[in-house]
Amino acid sequence: MPEGLNVWRVLKGAGVKYVKFVIVDIFGRPKVEITPIDVARDAFVDGVAYDGSSIPAYSTVNKSDLVAAVDPHAVYVETWNGGKSALVFTNTLDGDKPHPMDPRNALKQTVEYVRSRGYEVKLGAEVEFFLVRGNPPSLVDNGAYFEGYPLKDSMPVIEEIIDHLYLSGIGHSKTHHEVAPSQYEVNIPAGDPVQVADQVLVFKILAKSVAQKYGVTATFMPKPFWGMNGSGMHVHVSFWRDGVNLFSSYKEPTPELKAAVAGVLENALSNSVFVAPTVNSYKRLVPHHEAPTRVVWGIGNRSVMVRIPYYGMRINRLEYRHPDPSANPYLGFAAIILAALEGVERKLEPPRPVHDVAYELEGVKETPRHLGEAVKLASEGAATRALPQPLVKAYLSLKEKEWADYLNSVGEGWEKSWNKITSWEYQRYLDVA
Incomplete structure (x- = not known):
């Protein structure tokens, strides 16, 4: 079973209702897609699809369809929010390679x-x-x-x-x-x-x-x-x-x-x-x-x-x-x-x-x-x-x-x-x- 699915099952079993997939912008600020836990299952396997042209400097409007792969080792439950949501970090891809505009990729x-x-x-x-x-x-x-x-x-x-x-x-x-x-x-x-x-x-x-x-x-x-x-x-x-x-x-x-x-x-x-x-x-x-x-x-x-x-x-x-x-x-x-x-x-x-x-x-x-x-x-x-x-x-x-x-x-x-x-x-x- 893919590692991401194991993480998803743990979150669901812990009562998490929403997953906030985190994309880090060029300024180091978190951008999130909020996904109900059942819908989030596919993203843990296939990644998060999003409009890269709307993230500062990531892409242009004619090349805006990007996918962020989930990092199953970077998951934090928002206990301050009653534990109903979890922050899950991602790395944006350029095809099958790390996207050069993702600062998280740069540090990795x-x-x-x-x-x-x-x-x-x-x-x-x-x-x-x-x-x-x-x-x-x-x-x-x-x-x-x-x-x-x-x-x-x-x-x-x-x-x-x-x-x-x-x-x-x-x-x-x-x-x-x-x-x-x-x-x-x-x-x-x-x-x-x-x-x-x-x-x-x-x-x-x-x-x-x-x-x-x-x-x-x-x-x-x-x-x-x-x-x-x-x-x-x-x-x-x-x-x-x-x-x-x-x-x-x-x-x-x-x-x-x-x-x-x-x-x-x-x-x-x-x-x-x-x-x-x-x-x-x-x-x-x-x-x-x-x-x-x-x-x-x-x-x-x-x-x-x-x-x-x-x-x-x-x-x-x-x-x-x-x-x-x-x-x-x-x-x-x-x-x-x-x-x-x-x-x-x-x-x-x-x-x-x-x-x-x-x-x-x-x-x-x-x-x-x-x-x-x-x-x-x-x-x-x-x-x-x-x-x-x-x-x-x-x-x-x-x-x-x-x-x-x-x-x-x-x-x-x-x-x-x-x-x-x-x-x-x-x-x-x-x-x-």
């Missing part, structure tokens, strides 16, 4: 390429977000980092989100109040990069759905409020061979870890458009708000771009602090992995680690000033060379248009608008980032 191919080079990559993500009311938004609580007093308007939301992270299949997670008022962080456990990217999307859907029940919004907009910390999506990466973590050591980073750090730093500017992909992303990347502005690394230093976590014990991974939660996790993760792999394979040497606060360092590379600059810097990186070229071309074109739309709508240059959050950004990103 990246992981397979890393495996062909003799490595396994594991990846985890710390996803920050705000709970807000209205648009323009207002804060839900005035809590601080690791807030211990009960927050009546936000804690029930957070506790329910945590419950469903486990019940839906993502796994056990820890959370805490972050530095800014109304800001929280959830950890997606480390694992296969495609699985983690799927779980980032499931978490966003989950968080937004639970928040709506309480009359608030869970927003993954990188910088919803000027003058306080924005939200990052810190990505933790390790490379393995024959079951051994090549980044694991005591006190001193391994040669492989340092080489990976060097690769990530070398590609940081070209990868910025993939990991910090919105106009609003660059209002987060400003000094003294725990977001990186200098392309440097350090051990236990949260002001740098690449941090090696070290709590007086074992080193086992790198933490890339450049990304934010508006990123398409499939493209962002692929770009990070390719950069790290380039460093390892070329045995690159990073500069000396930075021990001081990095924000005021001079004579080092800095993050792009804005999205327009990030688009221009993207052409020389490992990701733009290795990812499917039609996908890269379409993505950069859409990001260039996004930048132009911002300038046209705001009616003033970046120099006059970089230090305020505009209504254009709230309309564009607050609910859908």
Whole structure:
């Protein structure tokens, strides 16, 4: 019996009434076809037929009939919705091959390429977000980092989100109040990069759905409020061979870890458009708000771009602090992995680690000033060379248009608008980032 049919039978037996087949668009946003469970049976075998011309950049109207194959290993029951529906991820096909415009395909191919080079990559993500009311938004609580007093308007939301992270299949997670008022962080456990990217999307859907029940919004907009910390999506990466973590050591980073750090730093500017992909992303990347502005690394230093976590014990991974939660996790993760792999394979040497606060360092590379600059810097990186070229071309074109739309709508240059959050950004990103 086909594996997909076994999954369908399990879902039906568990009382699932609807299947939401997920197609990931070029921005990393979920598009779904909602199918009653009995009708969904055929899709688990034959795939989901859909109009590709209506998904941004996927296809043209004259070549719009596409099929998405079901991934039977990527199924999440919407326990926050009473368990009556399930999210099932798909991969769009181009005939019998992976479609080049599907970012989920791009990440799968990246992981397979890393495996062909003799490595396994594991990846985890710390996803920050705000709970807000209205648009323009207002804060839900005035809590601080690791807030211990009960927050009546936000804690029930957070506790329910945590419950469903486990019940839906993502796994056990820890959370805490972050530095800014109304800001929280959830950890997606480390694992296969495609699985983690799927779980980032499931978490966003989950968080937004639970928040709506309480009359608030869970927003993954990188910088919803000027003058306080924005939200990052810190990505933790390790490379393995024959079951051994090549980044694991005591006190001193391994040669492989340092080489990976060097690769990530070398590609940081070209990868910025993939990991910090919105106009609003660059209002987060400003000094003294725990977001990186200098392309440097350090051990236990949260002001740098690449941090090696070290709590007086074992080193086992790198933490890339450049990304934010508006990123398409499939493209962002692929770009990070390719950069790290380039460093390892070329045995690159990073500069000396930075021990001081990095924000005021001079004579080092800095993050792009804005999205327009990030688009221009993207052409020389490992990701733009290795990812499917039609996908890269379409993505950069859409990001260039996004930048132009911002300038046209705001009616003033970046120099006059970089230090305020505009209504254009709230309309564009607050609910859908």
